[in-house]
Amino acid sequence: MLIGEVARQSGLSTRMLRHYDRIGVVTPTGRTMGNYRSYTEADLERLLHVEALRSLGLSLSQIAEVLDDAAFDPSRLIAQVIARAEESIARTEELVARLRAVNDSQPRSWTDVLHTVGLIRDLESPAPSQRQRTALTRGATDQDATVLVAALLREPHADAAGALQWALSRIGDAALPALVQALYAPDELSRRRALDALEKIGSPAAREAIAAADDSDDPRVRARAILTRGRLGDPAALPRLVDLIRAGADDVAAADVLVSLVRDRDLARVAVTALVAVLEDADPHTRRRVAAALGMIPGSEAVVALTALLDDDDRGTALTARALLSRRAPHPAERGSGPAPSAGPAPSAGPDPSDGPAPSDTVA
CATH class of the missing domain: 1.10.1660.10 (Multidrug-efflux Transporter Regulator; Chain: A; Domain 2)
Structure with a gap:
């Protein structure tokens, strides 16, 4: 042929x-x-x-x-070809990621393109100090948001990551879309870095974005979202704040937010009811956390609930309730509701020299 x-x-x-x-x-x-x-x-x-x-x-x-x-032997040569192909794929994926980052910055001119390419190159430096210096010294603009967020999520060094969060806080709300997407990233580090960056931005829109993540599978993100929702004054956060107190996760912060949320008498009553319900079959540590939270809530209902704990089977809970009642000052919401119940005698747990003198029974 x-x-x-x-x-x-x-x-x-x-x-x-x-x-x-x-x-x-x-x-x-x-x-x-x-x-x-x-x-x-x-x-x-x-x-x-x-x-x-x-x-x-x-x-x-x-x-x-x-x-x-x-x-x-074909296997050796084929293995070499596979390795070379994988390297080629990695280079291509890196190029695609870089092109997408440039495109996401919405460049209006080739000057913008070159600015973004230069920023990407500096943030990919093998030296952590160079990456940190870039984040601190480059004038961050709105078009840099996606590049900085991507750099933050992959940054292995804490100092450089902190510098990137600071740079994002200077950009502000322009960084929110990329950070909100990262709140639901599959890896824990990305989710939590995005959360910290949103908290550093701290704008109303950033707080709303955090509050919207209260359905997150990440317990830290979910807890921060619930706290933020409570700080924003959402009454629907009340039962979930009580859940945080029950679980012992951010319980001190949850109690503080709960108190700031229950300004009116009706919400205070709802909070006390929810906390008292937690006491059923609760372990001693949980009972003490609930007692501490009740001590911060205004209203006679909280006083009644604390008084009921004076005879608690757990001595620590009883002493916590007694100390809180003795220090409790009358709150405007309690006026007109009659005198607060007497704290009564100390709980009958027997003498214990290590406890020192018993707290005062006086109710302010």
């Missing part, structure tokens, strides 16, 4: 076939009656093998080595 016919049937150009012949990969071995070289069946079979191996990413020199050595 002459070269033109081989080209038509194989889809290769005559130029490529001549190149194969010149470097010795596939050389036609037959002769026509006119003494023209032609491809034999064996030549065509070798050509098919060459194209199959090229489709695997092998170079022509590697293909010639494979085809000319019947004892050649």
